[in-house]
Amino acid sequence: MRRLALLLAALALLAAGCGKGSSSDEAGRLVIAVDVPVTGSPYVAQTIRQGVELATSNLNGGGGVRVGSKSYLIKVKLYDNHLSARTAVEDARRAIDAGAAAIVTDGTGVDATWQLAKQAGVSIAITHDGGTGLVDAEARPNVFRIAPTNHGIAFRYAEYLIPKKLKVALLSDDSGYGREGAADIGRAFASNPEAVALKLTLPAGQTDLTPQILRARRSGATALLVWGQPPTIASALSASRSIGWQVPVYTPPTGSDPFIRQQLADHPEWVDGLTFAGGRLTAEVGTGPFVNFQSQYEATYGADPVGVKNSEGQAIVQPPEFAMYSYDFVHVLLAAITHADSIEPGKITAALDQVTTQGANGDERGFNEHNHEGVVDDDVYFARFHDMTYQPVQDDPLSATLPLIPQTRSQ
């Protein structure tokens, strides 16, 4: 009899749970999981997390997101993937169990987590890794990215460098990032073998790359395209300049990593001329939107110091590029929730294909049924360093239209 009473009570509770739920005045909770390498790549982890938190604190400050007659406040749950795919899988499981509507990640372990997330209808947003194959709107319908893609960067480099009639040494390190980049850059230059002087793999983490750089020089190279982690780029620069070879050096977005400037702080002239490809920080409307975002970011978290100064003694700061991408994703997610008029992860994921918002740089951000890349190839620009800061190059049609982003702060 007692068990029957318990059963009836349980059924009554179940019935209450199936109803409309709590009062519409009471705000609900919506979880966004952030899975980043806090202990593996702290700068990347911090900037992604802060981008998400900045966006959510703004939204929560405005009352949260309204779905039907109820408001939801957004809660950010942070997970540390340690740059490990295995940990990323565990994190994804925990995030799904916590009811996450989406997982924002640097890209670690997405090959292993996307199916898990898909089963729960949860979307994954990559805001750092540009690896080809991570995002595929048809095969991985729940994976989205707001970050420049390796494919886009490689083809933009081919478009930029081949007309210059340079003989390019394609150097890549043996990290996963380097190997993926080598494949993309190889494909981009495949139709123009005359533009390639040499293809060479560099050992990641090796501080002295002089033998490899000398080999590149002997091959007749007139430019280096170094696709690798920041330490590899710093070592390649150091080796070429120390042997007196003023060859132009081109890199993917890792070329803008503060680490390189920190490593070469004793020889700032070695950084001069280093050109990297990245996602544009400003749209045609000008610097206004990005500078507003940057001011808001710095007011909340402070500027991201590079740790070096220019020749006038001004401190150099890093514009919050990757924070912008995770910040933008939260806004696209919010638009999708509003479009779906639901907090069901599956419905939100489907709605992500149907919405566009204005990004922090004034550009439109959004996805569609055929493309889950929020940074299109045409958004890839080139910037060149001088005196520890960079500015868009003038010999590329897109880059030439972009203004300079302030990167110095008075002491």
Place this chain on the structure above:
Amino acid sequence: MRRLLPAAAVAALLAPAAALADVQQVLLPGPTPYPTPSPPLVTGGAPPWATLTFKIHSSTDQRVRSGVDERGRVVSVRALERLRLTGTGDYLIVVSAPVLDVRTGPGSESQPGQRRGQILWSGFSSKRRLLVSDAKLHPGPVRPYLPLRLESSREGDRYELAVTNATTTSEVAFQGTGLPKELAVLLDRTRQDSLAHRRLRPAYVTISGAISQRPRQARISAPLRVEGRLRFPSAPSAVGGATLDGRTVRFSFVLGDRQQLTRRIEVTGGGEPKLSLEARPDAVVRGLTPPGGAGTWSAAVALAPQPADALLERLIETRMELVRSDQFQGFLSNPDQLGRDRTVYVYETAAAPHAVAGSTSSSSGGDPLTVLLAVGGAVVAAGAALVTWAHS
């Protein structure tokens, strides 16, 4: 804006004008607004937005391929749109269409995106860029806006294909007393634009005295140049309304421009044909040909007086026809309101649909009946388990 200006608004504009002045300048039809909202195609929901700065211009070449069944009904539609951008800057283009699927077309320098009811383009144009989309469209919502209606029928060994201009619409027009010489000059200018396949330039006409709405709405059709062929398995024995060339029946005509709006092709024998037809919005030629063999309208008026009201009526109606023709030049939208558009409409016999198997298996098990049975089964099983537990 190339948008519909409601007839009531025209009438409202005309009414006070009548009372205001003895002589006034009245805007003639063209180049816009178009008499109906579509084409270009529009879809429901949020209005399409796009950004194309003044630094970038675009023109389109389109090929709309309709598959027709044995009765002439459109059963499939594909639209190939070649958007040529000129200028340097960012672009974000939304082409509204009931799209089922869109792929990159030949020669495209970028890839189109797809959303419900939209084809998307986004990127940066450096001086020029070609964007080509190949879209499969829902035939249902598109059918009413195609320029031709085809009906084919068979009685014994006699086959008939009726091709009808489906662009006809009614428009409010005004009447008044114009100046024959000026009207002749305006007719000549309109004719020059028409023969050069140029979009009309805005023009005003001088009207003396009262202006009023014509008692009957004008019936306007875009002239359509139609060329096509019917290929038969064996040579037909007789043909009407077309020419016979072995097993192929060829036809070519203009529907509209003071000519019939429907043409019939009658064929005896030959079996079941395969149709291939192209239609292009065309110039107004006959409607703007000066009378009496004169070289120009001005010369015709100088030779023999022409009634001013007839000249005005012809001027208005031919300009409306040219506007309607221009409207069908852009079946899918062009983000540049002033950009040039050209559309060819192709109608072809669609391949017979494949027979569908009586039962299909689904690995996902997602069909409604399966889901219903699964849910029902689970509920029954859960209930049984609970009762068993409660009585244990």
